[in-house]
Amino acid sequence: MSLTAFGKPSRLSPARRSHAVPRLRRWPRHLWMPGLALLVSLAALLPLGFIGWVAVRTGWATASALVFRPRVGELLLNTAMLMALTVPACAVLALALAWLTERSDLPGARVWAWLAVAPLAVPAFVHGYAWVTLIPSLHGLFAGVLVSVLAYSAFLYLPIVAALRRCDPALEDVAASLGLSPWRVFRRVVLPQLRLALCGGSLLIGLHLLAEYGLFAMIRFDTFTTAIMDQFQSAYNGPAASMLGAVLALCCLGLLGLEAGARGGERYARLGGGAARPPRRHRLGRARLACLLLPATVSLLALGVPLVTLARWLAAGGAGVWRLPEIGMALGQTGLLAATGAVVATLAAIPMAWLSVRAPGRLQRALEGCNYVVGSLPGVVVALALVAATVQVRALYQTVATIVLAYVLMFLPRAMLSLRASIAQAPAELEQAATSLGRSPARALWTVTIRLAAPGAAAGMALVALGITNELTATQMLAPSGTQTLATTFWAYTGEIDYASAAPYALLMVLFSLPMTWLLHAQSRRATGR
Amino acid sequence: MKFTVPSLAGIAALAAALLAAPVARAQPPGITVYNAQHASLTKAWASAFTRETGIPVTLRNGSDTEMGNQIVQEGAASPADVFLTENSPAMALVDRAKLFAPLPADLLAQVPANFRPSSGHWVGIAARSTVFAYNTKKLTPAQLPASLLDLADAKWKGRWAASPSGADFQAIVSALLELKGAAATEAWLAAMKANAVAYRGNGTALKAVNAGEVDGALIYHYYWFGDQAKTGENSGNTALHYFRHQDPGAFVSLSGGGVLASSTHKAQAEAFLRWITGKGGQDILRTGDSYEYAVGVGAASNPKLVPLPELQAPAIDPARLNSATVTDLMLKAGLL
Numbered sequence: 001m002s003l004t005a006f007g008k009p010s011r012l013s014p015a016r017r018s019h020a021v022p023r024l025r026r027w028p029r030h031l032w033m034p035g036l037a038l039l040v041s042l043a044a045l046l047p048l049g050f051i052g053w054v055a056v057r058t059g060w061a062t063a064s065a066l067v068f069r070p071r072v073g074e075l076l077l078n079t080a081m082l083m084a085l086t087v088p089a090c091a092v093l094a095l096a097l098a099w100l101t102e103r104s105d106l107p108g109a110r111v112w113a114w115l116a117v118a119p120l121a122v123p124a125f126v127h128g129y130a131w132v133t134l135i136p137s138l139h140g141l142f143a144g145v146l147v148s149v150l151a152y153s154a155f156l157y158l159p160i161v162a163a164l165r166r167c168d169p170a171l172e173d174v175a176a177s178l179g180l181s182p183w184r185v186f187r188r189v190v191l192p193q194l195r196l197a198l199c200g201g202s203l204l205i206g207l208h209l210l211a212e213y214g215l216f217a218m219i220r221f222d223t224f225t226t227a228i229m230d231q232f233q234s235a236y237n238g239p240a241a242s243m244l245g246a247v248l249a250l251c252c253l254g255l256l257g258l259e260a261g262a263r264g265g266e267r268y269a270r271l272g273g274g275a276a277r278p279p280r281r282h283r284l285g286r287a288r289l290a291c292l293l294l295p296a297t298v299s300l301l302a303l304g305v306p307l308v309t310l311a312r313w314l315a316a317g318g319a320g321v322w323r324l325p326e327i328g329m330a331l332g333q334t335g336l337l338a339a340t341g342a343v344v345a346t347l348a349a350i351p352m353a354w355l356s357v358r359a360p361g362r363l364q365r366a367l368e369g370c371n372y373v374v375g376s377l378p379g380v381v382v383a384l385a386l387v388a389a390t391v392q393v394r395a396l397y398q399t400v401a402t403i404v405l406a407y408v409l410m411f412l413p414r415a416m417l418s419l420r421a422s423i424a425q426a427p428a429e430l431e432q433a434a435t436s437l438g439r440s441p442a443r444a445l446w447t448v449t450i451r452l453a454a455p456g457a458a459a460g461m462a463l464v465a466l467g468i469t470n471e472l473t474a475t476q477m478l479a480p481s482g483t484q485t486l487a488t489t490f491w492a493y494t495g496e497i498d499y500a501s502a503a504p505y506a507l508l509m510v511l512f513s514l515p516m517t518w519l520l521h522a523q524s525r526r527a528t529g530r
Numbered sequence: 531m532k533f534t535v536p537s538l539a540g541i542a543a544l545a546a547a548l549l550a551a552p553v554a555r556a557q558p559p560g561i562t563v564y565n566a567q568h569a570s571l572t573k574a575w576a577s578a579f580t581r582e583t584g585i586p587v588t589l590r591n592g593s594d595t596e597m598g599n600q601i602v603q604e605g606a607a608s609p610a611d612v613f614l615t616e617n618s619p620a621m622a623l624v625d626r627a628k629l630f631a632p633l634p635a636d637l638l639a640q641v642p643a644n645f646r647p648s649s650g651h652w653v654g655i656a657a658r659s660t661v662f663a664y665n666t667k668k669l670t671p672a673q674l675p676a677s678l679l680d681l682a683d684a685k686w687k688g689r690w691a692a693s694p695s696g697a698d699f700q701a702i703v704s705a706l707l708e709l710k711g712a713a714a715t716e717a718w719l720a721a722m723k724a725n726a727v728a729y730r731g732n733g734t735a736l737k738a739v740n741a742g743e744v745d746g747a748l749i750y751h752y753y754w755f756g757d758q759a760k761t762g763e764n765s766g767n768t769a770l771h772y773f774r775h776q777d778p779g780a781f782v783s784l785s786g787g788g789v790l791a792s793s794t795h796k797a798q799a800e801a802f803l804r805w806i807t808g809k810g811g812q813d814i815l816r817t818g819d820s821y822e823y824a825v826g827v828g829a830a831s832n833p834k835l836v837p838l839p840e841l842q843a844p845a846i847d848p849a850r851l852n853s854a855t856v857t858d859l860m861l862k863a864g865l866l
């Protein structure tokens with residue numbers, strides 16, 4: 001799972017590039033930085049390379065027999081239908097919620113705004129668990145769409161709110177003064193300004209839909225990821241799983257291409273000096289109560305259902321489900337993996353983040369792109385590739401090093417984005433001054449720029465750690481023997497239909513995710529300092 | 531806010547230490563068990579064994595064919611010392627790849643000859659019976675299928691469930707393949723694709739029968755007994771139908787255990803297997819909440835179960851069960 005698309009400064013505010021920090025033209029002194037960045041990017045290409053290698057080794061005859069069969073068609077249709085229904089539904093819902101909380105005089109708008117983001121604190125497979133508890137017969141496409149919309153629409157709500165807050169209301173006033181009705185103003189002036197947010201958020205949701213295993217396994221809807229896990233759990237690292245993985249990787253690349261095409265090249269920043277005044281909130285009038293129904297229903301379904309289910313299972317399980325030694329061990333192992341992964345991912349992100357700010361160029365952008373592409377691949381594909389790469393190498397196979405490598409590949413974009421934003425705020429001149437005072441380039445970078453970028457690095461680390469805490473598929477496939485994280489233990493219990501014993505683990509994952517969700521919420525509202 | 535930044539060397543050393551420490555422990559102390567049996571059962575076995583002998587046991591949990599294929603792909607580099615399964619096909623798979631070490635005679639003697647393969651490369655550790663769990667409000671005993679093969683009939687369309695991705699169901703298919711041949715199995719699987727509702731896991735299938743989503747499900751017996759012993763919330767409306775009469779549906783599946791030829795702790799691995807098949811391990815089957823059948827010489831099963839000899843199971847050499855052909859046939863039928 002990745003958070004690559006939103007919060008990416010170049011996408012949300014294209015105008016920013018114009019006043020970039022002065023570039024360091026001379027690379028040679030820092031030649032080791034491009035070298036390191038190249039190394040990290042090559043490592044990131046490892047999974048894609050292995051998929052290709054497995055395809056070649058399998059041979060065309062076997063590969064085509066495994067790819068062109070009715071089951072793959074079924075899965076493609078399922079996945080396409082899921083996307084086609086979920087993404088627009090999320091967009092409409094997120095747009096409506098964002099408009100109500102940002103642009104209307106909805107009572108308690110600030111509370112509803114927080115409640116619209118809060119479902120992100122509940123991992124998708126916990127959403128699935130809650131709904132299956134509530135309605136045991138819930139399954140299939142529409143169930144999948146319902147639960148995914150509830151679990152993921154906040155990924156669109158956040159960037160839309162951020163974009164709405166940056167819109168200049170003067171544009172809307174001009175359009176209205178030229179005779180456009182309020183609805184047409186929204187369609188022709190506001191909506192185009194939300195285009196980047198809509199594209200980025202939709203991409204993020206699409207990638208999550210492709211990668212998610214637990215949610216769809218719970219509600220019995222087969223996608224590529226669940227089919228790959230089925231294959232893996234019967235044939236381990238067999239050619240059938242690898243070929244499905246290759247098709248899934250192609251779907252991801254297709255989605256990335258689609259989003260890049262839909263994004264367009266228009267400029268959305270305001271011209272001229274001064275600051276935009278805050279937009280006027282529309283009066284809902286007599287529709288206020290009716291409008292309240294929407295956020296209330298969504299919160300009830302997206303937050304009420306998981307929380308009530310959890311409370312119910314915890315009450316049913318009583319003290320017996322709090323097996324403290326076992327929970328303590330899962331907490332410890334999850335913490336260790338999350339901390340190690342976060343530190344390593346952030347260290348690995350430094351060279352590319354630094355290059356993208358100080359010495360951007362075509363080669364650098366291409367290498368950076370590699371990292372994003374791999375970060376958008378589902379965990380199951382990355383894990384399959386690493387299993388294939390290490391299965392015969394006893395020194396690496398089933399070690400913490402391998403699972404950490406998988407985490408780094410999957411979550412590197414999270415670390416890179418946060419780091420890049422704060423390196424951009426550290427003046428290059430300070431670094432140059434430090435070198436002129438006799439520090440070596442490496443020391444100058446470390447003691448000046450990285451120190452100034454520490455808040456961004458910390459935020460990136462937290463995002464990576466959160467991703468690792470809620471990661472299920474790659475952890476199951478790659479972790480050392482005896483590893484029990486919160487997510488895998490939760491999953492093992494639900495597999496035995498012991499929902500009560502699984503509840504404490506779900507609760508802990510939700511509690512860990514809450515602060516991060518709050519941070520995302522705060523960030524989306526900070527855009528104009530309000 | 532003031533951030534104190536540790537030195538670059540310090541961070542690098544920390545990262546190296548974090549990575550190197552677990553790498554150095556890639557080979558944990560004691561034995562590593564690849565466990566495809568129910569995690570709770572093997573955990574009970576392992577902790578009692580460690581208490582008695584002081585030998586630590588590290589478990590890696592997975593499913594039968596996943597771990598069988600995993601061991602084959604790992605080959606001589608496998609970190610596993612012992613492999614435990616729920617069903618025999620995965621054991622046969624590893625045995626055909628010649629990756630098991632022959633077991634000592636005293637260990638084999640703890641299990642009757644009909645509960646282990648003639649090769650002597652692995653032993654039975656427990657057994658489970660195929661059953662048809664049905665919703666008592668939807669089916670009367672007279673309406674039950676007389677044979678597993680009857681479920682292919684069009685009148686069962688949409689009315690029965692199974693967990694085709696699971697090793698348990700695949701073991702039942704391997705028995706069908708062994709008893710009736712490839713053509714009959716292929717036809718039955720094609721009918722199943724049309725008739726059956728697929729669930730993930732036997733417990734989920736039982737839950738669906740209980741809720742009345744389907745009339746019945748082809749599962750193993752102990753899911754029902756386990757749920758009855760707990761709260762009965764997933765099985766209160768259901769009963770078990772045993773096919774008997776040497777029908778493929780009366781198949782009793784043998785859980786197996788073996789020691790890997792590549793193990794560097796063979797003596798300890800054999801001690802673990804000897805303990806499981808001996809009194810200590812088999813008593814846990816009788817007294818614990820696994821409800822699987824005990825298979826040791828003279829070992830009694832849980833008194834709540836229908837005794838093994840009354841099940842009239844078909845005679846099948848567990849070593850002949852073929853998981854690879856089953857997977858191929860199921861792929862072909864579009865069930866995987």
